Amino acid sequence: MNLTPLIQSFVLHFGEMGSRWGINRTVGQMYALLFVSEKPLNADEMAEALGFSRSNVSMGLKELESWRLVKLQHFPGDRREYYSTPEDVWAIFKTLADERKKREVEPTLSMLREALMETPANEAERHAQARMGQMHDLIDLTTSWFSDIQKLDVETLKKLMTLGAQVQKFLEFKQKLSFPRSSEKE
Structure with a gap:
């Protein structure tokens, strides 16, 4: 061949x-x-x-x-x-994401959870544990978000991905609508 x-x-x-x-x-x-x-x-x-x-x-x-x-x-x-290989590239992407999560993310979250349960012995460990807590929260939030994204059908996922920065503009617009303007407070 x-x-x-x-x-x-x-x-x-x-x-x-x-x-x-x-x-x-x-x-x-x-x-x-x-x-x-x-x-x-x-x-x-x-x-x-x-x-x-x-x-x-x-x-x-x-x-x-x-x-x-x-x-x-x-x-x-x-x-x-x-x-x-599967014909659907989206199925391949989802499989890769699942496997990477299993092999890389979940062991890291487990290690961080264990480290956060330890009693820090000194100020350096308190600082390190606080930083590990931030990392844990970010990874946990990202993992939860990605799990939600994984549940979307392909067409919805494509639409979401093509929105890109428009999502940020929408959220900023929504935030402006939800907070009263300074002139309305007076």
């Missing part, structure tokens, strides 16, 4: 970005290949297209499965396993 220059460029870039996102280059390239592939691929096809060993591909597929980013398929008369 030969990759076209366009596909090869995407696959290589995804591999480089993968290392910045916390996955290794091989896994990033494998995911990119599956993402742009017209049909599900088996491990041998991926190894050939990417020039990786079969064992590297197998390990990468296990990692992608643990992230819930690939779908396993079987075809009648073929004993091999075929892999593909």
